[in-house]
Amino acid sequence: MKRSYTVVAGGKDAGRGADEPEGDSAEHERVERDPFIAAMGERVRLLRARRGMTRKALAAETGLSERHLANLEAGIGNPSVQVLRQIATTLNCPLAEIIGDVTTSSSEWMLIRELLQGRDPASLQRARAALAQLFEQAPADPHRRERIALIGLRGAGKSTLGRMLAQEMKAPFVELNRVIEQLAGCPPAEIHSLYGASAYRRYEHRALEAVIAEHPRAVIASPGGLVSEPSTFTMLLAHCFTVWLQATPEEHMRRVVAQGDLRPMSGNREAMDDLKRILAGRSELYGRADMTFDTSDKTLADAYLQLRDRIAARLGAEME
Template structure:
């Protein structure tokens, strides 16, 4: 046990060194940021934050980046000249503490029609975890239907309820679960920061056309009813929110994918991400259908 704890500025120096190493190693390999993000299964925006020294990476993220660059974790950190052994011990403790204190939860973000509900339920079944929808937790908590919540308090009141309900879930639940997040929460900065701090966030995306097709396939024709510019408005919303969605830790596109293919890809992405977490109990892997039944599209 050490007698004195290094100052936080030492950690900041280490993060700055990491950002320099990432940029240098990526340049040496002539990889674009997009290519490295794909290899490490991170969003391009999150990698940009790492390379700018503003993100606070977990041990899992660092391990995947090291593997993507064919480096050891020590080579990636490249901190031997920067820190004393005591400071190195502090760094490891700090990285491990993020894993130890983080809830074992998967939060699916994205615009309506990306497959959050369908894939979320199926992923939870495969992992033998619980499944929640944040909007349902809010209405259960308030005992007020969703449309009435908006009419009574407006958007600002609903955003406060999002934050309060997430905090309540953090304070009261020790279960492993998958949670579906409403498409607009990402613009609620306090709630989104809380979400990203406590759970693994995955952005599910698809094309604007598929978003619209899937919503209508669910039986909701409201987006098109009496609105000739519905698709333009959808594209505008997606463009506005994309920078927020890109801040999620992981990204999976469901565009032009069969349901089973998207589910398999999502399950594999999650299992790989959780592999470094010793608290995670791995249920049997179940890629693909065992009964050979026909695949269906997302809706």
């Protein structure tokens, strides 16, 4: 007989019904997973990874138990709408994005989805640009190519290479985290702990608006998770020439450890796995940048010279 699990919002044991067994993964594997619930669990895991949130952090912000979230991501249980709404609010996404594909909501959406289905990344990028131009209300930013925004995970070289680029360009170097700290009056980590992820996202958006308004020319190092917030990332793409600084997960970890900073993986025994999940969850978003540059296995001097020349070549080609 198929077991039924009911998830209830609440305190520490939220998400475990009276008939739920105490065993974890082994017992879970013996329970037949409903395809819809399983797919929803995968979407929650992906959305969480894109935002660089551990399950523990998501549990703390939603008030749900880690066990509850583990069951949901494993495709086990029958979560209530209230629980899903709590998760959607914390992850700053529509409830429809967790429950199912938003492009199934109307016939027009489905026709558009069908038209784009199976297209290669270059074709999708052209389609996005065409749609953006079709619906663009504000004129294009004439200073877009004069603002270089570096995106990517911590340890990719955004601060180090960004300062070097700014010095050669004789332009200001701006670390967006510093602007966020100035606006909020406390470091980003404290914003998260005191006010939550939603407040941090609002400060991040305001900080980028302020930098764009103040600096027609600049090199900007953006927080790694900025790309997971659609409105903020869209603003960055519209007003800056963006460069994704890539590196292997091992290189990211080595550099972060060398800096003596393990956030957000501090205290997590599966730090490398978490880092790989974050990178996998964000890679498609990072890929929307104007260009990518891999900093792995390069000396600082070589990385800088190659990055500088690549950016100059791309900007020169766009001007022709």
